[in-house]
Amino acid sequence: MTSLADIWPPFGLTLTTPRLTIRPILDEDIPAAVAAARSGVHEPGKSPFSTPWAELPDDELAPNMAQWYWRCRANFAKDSWTLLLAVWQDDEFLGVQDLGAKNFKTLKTVSTGSWLKQSAQGRGIGKEMRAAVVSYAFDYLQAEVAESEAASWNKQSLGVSLSLGYELNGLVRDGWGEKVEEVQRVRLTPKTFNRPNWTLKVHGHEELITYLGL
Template sequence: MTSLADIWPPFGLTLTTPRLSIRPVFDDDIPAAVAAARSGVHEPGKSPFSTPWTDLPDHELAPNMAQWYWRCRANFTQESWTLLLAVWNDNEFLGVQDVGAKNFNTLKTVGTGSWLKQSAQGQGFGKEMRAAVVSYAFDYLGAEVAESEAASWNQQSLGVSTSLGYEPNGIFREGWGDTVQEVQKVRLTPTTFKRPDWTLKVQGHEELKTYLKL
């Protein structure tokens, strides 16, 4: 019987850490993602996102999230791709970790972003899920650089980056919604990566690698 992963190879990928199962967001996961976002992701009026999607009213938040997941799938090509990965602890949806790239075959560079519901913050999940996708990018995709960024005031995100070995890579000003923020870029390589003391388990990689022509 043909599976969804046979039709769409990214759906077959699963990354497993000691506490987390990290896999693509399926349509059946969207209600759990919306519920997690509605439960709160950050303090009111303190959005860590350049596009303040969490500030949308409930009746707009759900369709906006669904459209984003569908848009990333529709725009997924060998030249430009974003994997949106649901983060699960047992049967609890904690948030989303993404990893993506443009012109990866030449640049060998990935970027990451993420969010966690507030009740899951402060427990090391953010570091664990970032370490998972970075390990995957370096060890399985052959990435040479991993980049990320955060508002300069967002010490929680920047602290995760520092703990994994990311180094500062410049500050720039950017419009975030109707405000201007100073944004800190950070950069990681396999040699500066402070690897976790656990081994990442990966399923479904070969099919995705073939699809991406790596």
């Protein structure tokens, strides 16, 4: 019987850490993602995102999230892609970790972003899920650089980055919604990566790199 992963190989990727299962978001996962977001992602009025999507009213939040997941799939191409990965602990949806690249064959550079519902924050999960996708990028995709960014006031996100070995890579001013934010960019390489003391388990990699032509 043909599976979804046979039709679209990115769906077959699964990353497993000691506590987490990280895999692409399926349509059947969207209600859990919406519920997690509605439970709260950040303090009111203090959005850590360049687009303040988590502050949308409930009746707008759900369709906005669904459209974003569908848009990323529709725009997934060999030279420009974003993997939106659901983060699960047992049967609980905790948040989303993304891994993206543009012109990857040439640049060998990936970028990351993420969110966690508030009840899952402060438990080291953000660090574990970032370590998982960075490990995958370096060890399986042969990436040479991983980049990320956060508002300069977002000490929690920047703390995760620095603990994993990211180095500060410049400040920029950017428009986030209707506000101007000072954004701290960070950069990681295999040499500077503070690797976790666990081994990442990966399923579905060969099918994905074949699809990407890597």
